[in-house]
Amino acid sequence: MTAFRPFTWVGSALAIVLVFVYFNSTHEPPADFRYVNSSGIHTLDPARMSWTQDFRVALNIWEGLTTSDPRTNQPQAGAAVFPPEVSPDKLTYTFEIRDDARWSNGDPVLAGDFIRGWRRGMEPGTGTDYTFLFTDNIVGANEYVQWRQQATGALTAMDRLRHGWGIDAQAAMSLSRHDIFEAIQSQLSSDVDVNDDREEGEALAGRLAAADIDWEVLYERVFDLHVADMKRRFAKVGLEAVDDKTLVVKLLRPCPYFLDLTSFPLFLPCHASVELLREGGAAGLTPEGLVVYDPQWTKPGRGKNGYPGLITNGPYSVSDWKFKRRLRMSANPFHRAFEMMASQTIDMLVYENISAALMAYEAGDVDFLPGMDVPYDHEIARLAKTGQRPDFHICKTFATYFMSFNCVDKRIEDRPNPFIDARVRRAFALAVDKNAIVNAVLQRGDHVAHTFVPPGALAGYHSPAGLQMDIAQAKNLLEKSGYPDGEGLPAVTLLYVPSDERVCQALAHMWETNLGAKVELRCQETKSFAQSKANHQFMIARGNWYGDYYDPTTFLGCFDTGNGNNDSGYSNKVYDALLDRARNTTNETQRLKLLADAERMIVEEDFPIIPLLHYASPIAIKPSVSGLFPNPRLWFPFQYVSVER
Amino acid sequence: MTNGAADSLVSGRKSCWLRFCANRFAVVGLVVFATVLLIALASLPWTTRWYNVQSLDSAVRAAPMTLPAVAFDAYGKALNHGVRSDWPRLDRFAWRATSWMGHDDLGRSLLCRILPATLLSLIIGGCAAFVAVVVGSTWGATAALMGGRVDAMMMRMVDVLYSLPYILMVILMKVAITRPLTSLLDGHAMLAQLIILVVAIGGVSWLTLARVVRGQVLSLRTQPFVEAARANGAGVFYLLRRHILPNVAGPIVIYATLVIPQAILQESFLSFLGIGVQQPIPSLGRLAADGVESVNAFVGFWWLIAFPCGALVVTLIALNFIGDGVRDAIDPKSSQATLI
Amino acid sequence: MIRHLARRLSWAIVTLIAVYVITFFMVVMIPGKPFQQSDRNMPIEVERALRAQYSMDNNWLYFWEFLGGAVRLDFGPSFTYNDWTCTQIVAQALPISATIGILAILVAVLIGVPLGVISASRRNSWVDVSIVSGVLIGISLPTFVSGAALMALFAVAWPILPIGGWGTLWHLPLPVITLSLPFIAYICRLTRMAMLDALSSDYIRTAIAKGVEPRDVLWTHALKVAFLPVLSYVGPATAQAVTGSFVVEKVFGVPGMGQHFVNAALNADAGLIMSTVLVFSVLLISLNFAIDILYAWLDPRITMAY
Numbered sequence A: 001m002t003a004f005r006p007f008t009w010v011g012s013a014l015a016i017v018l019v020f021v022y023f024n025s026t027h028e029p030p031a032d033f034r035y036v037n038s039s040g041i042h043t044l045d046p047a048r049m050s051w052t053q054d055f056r057v058a059l060n061i062w063e064g065l066t067t068s069d070p071r072t073n074q075p076q077a078g079a080a081v082f083p084p085e086v087s088p089d090k091l092t093y094t095f096e097i098r099d100d101a102r103w104s105n106g107d108p109v110l111a112g113d114f115i116r117g118w119r120r121g122m123e124p125g126t127g128t129d130y131t132f133l134f135t136d137n138i139v140g141a142n143e144y145v146q147w148r149q150q151a152t153g154a155l156t157a158m159d160r161l162r163h164g165w166g167i168d169a170q171a172a173m174s175l176s177r178h179d180i181f182e183a184i185q186s187q188l189s190s191d192v193d194v195n196d197d198r199e200e201g202e203a204l205a206g207r208l209a210a211a212d213i214d215w216e217v218l219y220e221r222v223f224d225l226h227v228a229d230m231k232r233r234f235a236k237v238g239l240e241a242v243d244d245k246t247l248v249v250k251l252l253r254p255c256p257y258f259l260d261l262t263s264f265p266l267f268l269p270c271h272a273s274v275e276l277l278r279e280g281g282a283a284g285l286t287p288e289g290l291v292v293y294d295p296q297w298t299k300p301g302r303g304k305n306g307y308p309g310l311i312t313n314g315p316y317s318v319s320d321w322k323f324k325r326r327l328r329m330s331a332n333p334f335h336r337a338f339e340m341m342a343s344q345t346i347d348m349l350v351y352e353n354i355s356a357a358l359m360a361y362e363a364g365d366v367d368f369l370p371g372m373d374v375p376y377d378h379e380i381a382r383l384a385k386t387g388q389r390p391d392f393h394i395c396k397t398f399a400t401y402f403m404s405f406n407c408v409d410k411r412i413e414d415r416p417n418p419f420i421d422a423r424v425r426r427a428f429a430l431a432v433d434k435n436a437i438v439n440a441v442l443q444r445g446d447h448v449a450h451t452f453v454p455p456g457a458l459a460g461y462h463s464p465a466g467l468q469m470d471i472a473q474a475k476n477l478l479e480k481s482g483y484p485d486g487e488g489l490p491a492v493t494l495l496y497v498p499s500d501e502r503v504c505q506a507l508a509h510m511w512e513t514n515l516g517a518k519v520e521l522r523c524q525e526t527k528s529f530a531q532s533k534a535n536h537q538f539m540i541a542r543g544n545w546y547g548d549y550y551d552p553t554t555f556l557g558c559f560d561t562g563n564g565n566n567d568s569g570y571s572n573k574v575y576d577a578l579l580d581r582a583r584n585t586t587n588e589t590q591r592l593k594l595l596a597d598a599e600r601m602i603v604e605e606d607f608p609i610i611p612l613l614h615y616a617s618p619i620a621i622k623p624s625v626s627g628l629f630p631n632p633r634l635w636f637p638f639q640y641v642s643v644e645r
Numbered sequence B: 001m002t003n004g005a006a007d008s009l010v011s012g013r014k015s016c017w018l019r020f021c022a023n024r025f026a027v028v029g030l031v032v033f034a035t036v037l038l039i040a041l042a043s044l045p046w047t048t049r050w051y052n053v054q055s056l057d058s059a060v061r062a063a064p065m066t067l068p069a070v071a072f073d074a075y076g077k078a079l080n081h082g083v084r085s086d087w088p089r090l091d092r093f094a095w096r097a098t099s100w101m102g103h104d105d106l107g108r109s110l111l112c113r114i115l116p117a118t119l120l121s122l123i124i125g126g127c128a129a130f131v132a133v134v135v136g137s138t139w140g141a142t143a144a145l146m147g148g149r150v151d152a153m154m155m156r157m158v159d160v161l162y163s164l165p166y167i168l169m170v171i172l173m174k175v176a177i178t179r180p181l182t183s184l185l186d187g188h189a190m191l192a193q194l195i196i197l198v199v200a201i202g203g204v205s206w207l208t209l210a211r212v213v214r215g216q217v218l219s220l221r222t223q224p225f226v227e228a229a230r231a232n233g234a235g236v237f238y239l240l241r242r243h244i245l246p247n248v249a250g251p252i253v254i255y256a257t258l259v260i261p262q263a264i265l266q267e268s269f270l271s272f273l274g275i276g277v278q279q280p281i282p283s284l285g286r287l288a289a290d291g292v293e294s295v296n297a298f299v300g301f302w303w304l305i306a307f308p309c310g311a312l313v314v315t316l317i318a319l320n321f322i323g324d325g326v327r328d329a330i331d332p333k334s335s336q337a338t339l340i
Numbered sequence C: 001m002i003r004h005l006a007r008r009l010s011w012a013i014v015t016l017i018a019v020y021v022i023t024f025f026m027v028v029m030i031p032g033k034p035f036q037q038s039d040r041n042m043p044i045e046v047e048r049a050l051r052a053q054y055s056m057d058n059n060w061l062y063f064w065e066f067l068g069g070a071v072r073l074d075f076g077p078s079f080t081y082n083d084w085t086c087t088q089i090v091a092q093a094l095p096i097s098a099t100i101g102i103l104a105i106l107v108a109v110l111i112g113v114p115l116g117v118i119s120a121s122r123r124n125s126w127v128d129v130s131i132v133s134g135v136l137i138g139i140s141l142p143t144f145v146s147g148a149a150l151m152a153l154f155a156v157a158w159p160i161l162p163i164g165g166w167g168t169l170w171h172l173p174l175p176v177i178t179l180s181l182p183f184i185a186y187i188c189r190l191t192r193m194a195m196l197d198a199l200s201s202d203y204i205r206t207a208i209a210k211g212v213e214p215r216d217v218l219w220t221h222a223l224k225v226a227f228l229p230v231l232s233y234v235g236p237a238t239a240q241a242v243t244g245s246f247v248v249e250k251v252f253g254v255p256g257m258g259q260h261f262v263n264a265a266l267n268a269d270a271g272l273i274m275s276t277v278l279v280f281s282v283l284l285i286s287l288n289f290a291i292d293i294l295y296a297w298l299d300p301r302i303t304m305a306y
Helices: A006-024 A054-060 A111-122 A142-161 A169-178 A179-189 A198-210 A215-235 A271-276 A354-362 A379-387 A422-430 A436-444 A472-478 A498-514 A526-532 A553-559 A573-583 A588-606 B001-010 B013-022 B024-042 B043-048 B090-098 B109-148 B146-163 B164-184 B190-205 B207-221 B225-231 B236-272 B283-291 B304-330 C001-027 C044-053 C059-071 C086-121 C124-141 C141-159 C173-199 C202-209 C212-243 C246-252 C257-266 C268-297
Strands: A033-037 A064-066 A076-077 A092-096 A237-245 A247-250 A318-322 A326-331 A346-349 A394-396 A399-405 A492-498 A519-523 A539-544 A609-614 A618-623
Touching: A006 C086, A033 A354, A054 A318, A054 A326, A054 B225, A064 C124, A076 A436, A111 A142, A111 A237, A111 A247, A111 A271, A142 A169, A142 A215, A142 C044, A169 A179, A169 A198, A169 C044, A198 A573, A237 B109, A247 B304, A271 A318, A354 C141, A379 A394, A379 A618, A422 A472, A422 A498, A422 A588, A422 B109, A436 A498, A436 A609, A492 A498, A492 A526, A498 A519, A498 A539, A498 B236, A526 A539, A526 C257, A553 A573, A573 A588, B013 B024, B013 B304, B024 B043, B024 B109, B024 B304, B024 C124, B043 B109, B109 B146, B109 B190, B109 B236, B109 B283, B109 B304, B146 B207, B146 C001, B164 B236, B164 C001, B164 C257, B164 C268, B190 B207, B190 B236, B207 B236, B225 B236, B236 B304, B236 C124, B236 C141, B236 C246, B283 B304, B283 C141, B304 C141, C001 C268, C059 C268, C086 C124, C086 C173, C086 C212, C086 C246, C086 C257, C086 C268, C124 C173, C141 C173, C141 C246, C173 C212, C173 C246, C202 C212, C212 C257, C212 C268, C246 C257, C257 C268
Parallel strands: A033 A346, A492 A519, A492 A539
Antiparallel strands: A064 A076, A092 A247, A237 A247, A318 A326, A326 A346, A394 A618, A399 A539, A399 A609
């Protein structure tokens, strides 16, 4: 046996590991400009994006038809000649793509690249949260998307059936809404009349599984038909590449903010090489009818089928991306601004612990923090406001933080829901001391909200006044609706995500002391929160809304009956009618007045939500950095940034 | 050491206690622990009323010893003008005491939160240890008594569970069973949470005990007195109750005292990750984690960090001292560290 | 020996399957809408189609598909991070967690064993008392508290080390030391007890009687025996350090497996949860395996279990 020298062994093992780490560590020079995102990028696929930090990267590596002014967020020239040609009825936009617009591999940017990108935003599978921006505005887009989504439902159900698996009520109902159902129905033993009823759906599901139908054959027929139909149907969407450089977009109705929309990430182009990674064989569709791409497409490295790596047309391109560690962007040599860009490389670093990010900023490891959501953000706000730290800025954002009531379900988890009564909602809204929340609990310089649309952000829009706290009236209202001093009120569930902890505890306390209500706090992580909310398992839930474009409709559309984001389930015919009239009005003043009337219904009468505050977001920019401006959307183009070292 | 062996022959509870008392650390631990427990229990009439009373004004993050402008009446309702002279003397003292550790970011008295938090953490630790002891000793004893294939099977299962990354399992269990259990215990969200924590933490801590108990029982099975009892026709339960359990009580007690601080520590990790006890109910881990989050280079709310962390560490150290003392007292020859 | 190895291996496979089954059942129970990107709701048909695409509408099917993929080291896509596959995420994060975990254990052995030896050799002196109480404090201090304290000391008050992140050697000391603290305490305690035992045994007395240098007796003869329990602890401890590093990872913003696991569990990211647990289990099993062999090599008297 060899000599016993444990410390020598352990010590040399330690040395070996250290040497190994040393040779694996990064020895690249630091980037010209470094900034931090607390949670990392969710996705770099513009069609699937929902988060500001993703938008920020996307808008630096891609360029839309228009771009957003770094200070005001107003549309300005992008990949197309600005301003585009607009027809007198304001329904047809003709974009002329610049000759010097190039992809990062040198290819010219074509009109077809935009159609490809936009279509990805519509197709089920690639498009997710923002598809409504197309369907609300572009001719034929809604019909196409509806048709595709229905077909997906039916194809999914049939795919399951052809493999011999049962389907559930919802799948059966999706199938019953598809054209093929008439043919199927003739095969079933008896006629089925399907409304949107769960029991009927279940019965139908059972009968479909038992029916003597060759699902394999039927599925293939429907699938082939669908694939053949797609091209024809998409041609009806109001997007046309007249030639390589000319894109014509037809709108449903005049849209005063359309050029603002075209700078939004969903409207970015997509290079042709991405089709190399499309899955689903020749048809380009999965068996469920979805359009799916290999996730490799957003990475800089080479992929299968000869994919050259992510090609973009913006000022920067992605040169390295390590999961939740770092994303490095380097200047795109084919971009027209290449010569003028002071920062050739940009590092987006990830610090899960934002407090650590702030300390790294203090230590000079980082030049810019686009958000400082730390537990002591009140101190940051104070330093910024008193001018003690001129490098801390407060950005007023185009966003509202609110609590929404469940206004539809009569019972929630075996408890009666008092909030179907608008008076109770109003009483709860009147009992909230918003000033205390903004100035005592949060102390970070947010603006107290009495309205849903942030007031003053939109020229020509006059926000309603909203209501101030009035505990006496609140008690009175509660008594009128049959709950004097909160007696008889069931325990109210307040659903929120961890970041709302302090606000929700304060709210619960206010309702308990001011109204005598009993409040049950329920904190959930974002994904389970989303599910609870979608299943309406709440009485009051937190919510926030960031305006997507500069128009009141980006906020007010949420309370349209049946809107996918109408979490409170609020439905009022008068409100719907007001929005509808506004949509069809060509007179801009008239339109804004109608919208203000609609907002008044929400924030002065019916209260599907209690607006609490409009966010003020603190950001930190090192004094050595120039060319970076606070703006309401927190989109920061880095091409103008230079850092003195 | 030779005396120790003689001692254990005479043995008995008294000598155990004497050995425990001879251990300086253990005695200090016991005294500290008893004091903390006593204060926490004695203050319950006030802390249960005041732990969530907020005053969103001058008291928000007020430093220790600064009394807020708002006082609370005996029912926790905020009053506007300081302490009321018509209160009983004890209440007035209690109200002044609320500011001793400062106030948190909602103007709640930190002292009024730390005291019940200590109790709650101890309850979680105790219950988790109880779960671990019950499951572990039943499992181990059953395996040993059944013997043969059953024994092999049961112990293999323990081996398999040993290979699970158990901290991950705690997290997974906590996340997975929260909803079904909450709906099962409709309306008792607090109870459901405690049960989940206890089951999740206790559910992964019983493995070592199962092994230890099995080993003890196996060796006991062949002891003459057990064989004699069996020859006299004693049943399995009789054997367990009269002969086996009293003789494995030592290792079980040792183990239980070590599981309690472990469980408290694990609860604090869960709280740090944001999946511990739900607000506004305080637990030590939760308070400490909240405090640690506010470590920064700008402004030091030192009391939000120092007091909860201090309470947590002092409780854990006291418990570990006691655990060490108990082990040395019960099993003075133990050289094999009881590792969890 | 070979028969023994084969048996261990077959048990490892059984264990892995059990791990998979248990994890799968828990994952199925986790609530959440994994495909939803934000607060905004998704059309129901599309969500169902996506579930179907990943076989998640049929648990039985998903069970087999994931298992089939896992065998080929293809863990499928992450639902929270659409641009990444679980394999890519694990491949990037595992080396980081492993580095921190292994370094922490090595450091713990390097510091803990000598402390234990010193403490045992001067039993009941003030050195012993202070080491023993230090050990108890080390066991009682939650890592997020000690980590924050170290960070406040060495990165804020006296900024000689970076605060967080990953990439260079300078990022190592703080997380490694923080993670190693409880292990130092355990190892020290373990060594102390084993040393006390060894020092009172006959062969040591013989050695002393024969006039062997006291230093050699302590650091060679006695430690050789006392090292065995430490060694058998190192296996599970390394696994514990590698898998239990998520608190440290969160404090110092290290992009390791633990963090991804916690995020995945909270976001119902089924594939990422299961791949992390499986990879961790493989690591755990193989570490125990390696220690077993090392143990047998160090001390041939020991008959192997099973």
